[in-house]
Amino acid sequence: MRARCVTLCAAASLGALALGAAPHPARAHLERSAPAARAAGLGDAFVSVADDATAVVANSAGLVNLPAFTVLATWQSPYGLDDLSEGFFAAAARTRHLRLGVAWFHRGLDGALSEDLITVAVARDLLRTAEDASLSVGASVDLARVSVNADGLDASDGAATAGLAIHMRPFPVIGVGYAVRHLNAPTLHLVGGGPGTPLERTHTWGISYYWERRLVVSFESALEQGQWHNRAGVEVVLDRRLFIRSGMDGRYASAGIGARWSGIALDVSVRSHETLGASTLFTIGYAPEPSADPYAQSP
């Protein structure tokens, strides 16, 4: 059983990479940015970590590692621009056989443009051993909507897309993740006669290393706009309730802190772009205390 799953995952990964090797048009609507402060603090290298509700969009297979119910909300104003804001809300719960997650990402340019992406994800274990090795898969459906109402332009359009993800812990100290989003690469049309804007298919894979319960080191590579981009991050745990993070994401350097108390999680991260300046992300979340430990394995 275990060998079959590993083979299946390897084949799926190779197939997805082959798909991603083809050139893709650039994407700007709903272009990726770190959705939550913890992921941002890790340099957005989160596909192999995926152990909070951000997993709904980062790696839906990671939902299997979450507690019975968890929720988080994030707000940021990119580059300190007063008229541009981004919000992210995600929640995850579990049933007897499945893990469910829902997320809503919103980007708004005041009085001009609104971008919304609602994601519904499910995940389940394919394999879990007594030695804390696991293999899980996830799938997601995205509903994207973009509307504009400014300077004589008044239009909106929507599309549905899908994604797949794999999360693996072959050893307790190693995490591996892979996710592909916008598999059908739909196109949004807001101006008649134009070619519209495709939501580009993206591929992300990553690996993370866990040292006892004190440190996470994460690396990932993402295929966006036809090119691979690398990012990496590290999280240090102080006294199980305080977290310090740092990461690099191409043009960004990031740093963040987090605290956990009675199931409440507060995270703040600053992402500094080499030219555009800093963006500060604030996230507040809730997860039952026993599973707030990001290194814990699911039961």
Added chain:
Amino acid sequence: MKSRPALLALLVFLAPAASPATTDDDLSRRVAIDGRLDDYAPDEWILDATTAPAELPNDSRWGGDADVRRVAATWDNDRLYLAVDAAARDATVMLLVAYGAGGVRRLEAAGPLRRAITCEGFAPNLLVVAAPGGRVDVARVDAGGALQTLSEGEIPRAWKASPTGAVALEVAIPWTLAPPADGRVRVLAVITGDTGSGAGDAAPDPTALLPANPAARATLDRHAAVAADADADGSPDLGVSPRAATTVLPPGGSRARTGVSLGLRLERRAFAPDLGEEVHFEIDADADGRVYVTCTVYSVSGRPVRTLYEDDARDLPAPAPSSLDVWNGRDRAGAIVPGGVYVVNVTWGEARGERSGSANASVAVVR
């Protein structure tokens, strides 16, 4: 012990003789406009080898033949006296004086020069130009930017050269012709030479060496600010030390100018390039002087899309509307970018390649 009172008495006796010269009610009997510089007291040499910031190493590419050694300034109730002590064999010596609003920054506007020169941080409105043959022209820049030649009767002047290449230039400028608007007179001395003869020199030195290639534009970004009317009561301050009243701006060690603030305003929030639309933007400034501006468009995730221009020179505080300040929604390859949110970024610095500040504005591309 007995010798101590005597020593103190001697010091008190000698003290007046050692005190610096100060501005006085009438200096015309002491300071003659004759090309001789020995009538200026040590404290009236506002720029010399001891002035901070120090001269740049190898600042004069002509060696001893092109060097502004000293600049003197002093004043009385009626006139501002300026003098330049230079080594300038077969070279033009200029004194640039700014006393109020207006003025020129590109000195080519003053007539044919041997090299293109731009002043940063001040705009001279009185130009004293001494050609190698000994002719000294003085011109004033009126509020409209036009040059008005002033006669020797209006502004007395003198030029004297020695066979060794030493040059002395003197002028006496009536306050009625150059009333300091903010209580300060700004002064800069420059030497330029023939094509192929090198970089020339300036005092105070600019923050970077002048280009050795005479075909390259020289940028003079420092000047001496002389607080001749520090209390701004409309009358020159008397009894003050000119040297103590002089400040070199900007001070040495840093090119950063405090208070520089640029803003970016886009004329619209969204545009459709497929319909032939484009977005114009304006750069607002809360500063004066020249800055070099670079404008780049980024996607909202921080990916550079296109650099619209790089190190474009803008004269603040009122940069002229530029045809460059427009984005047609295309990337560097000429293709229209995908729809979404983009960030227009301008960065600026006081020298090419320098980035001392930036401003962002966001716009939506609709397709």
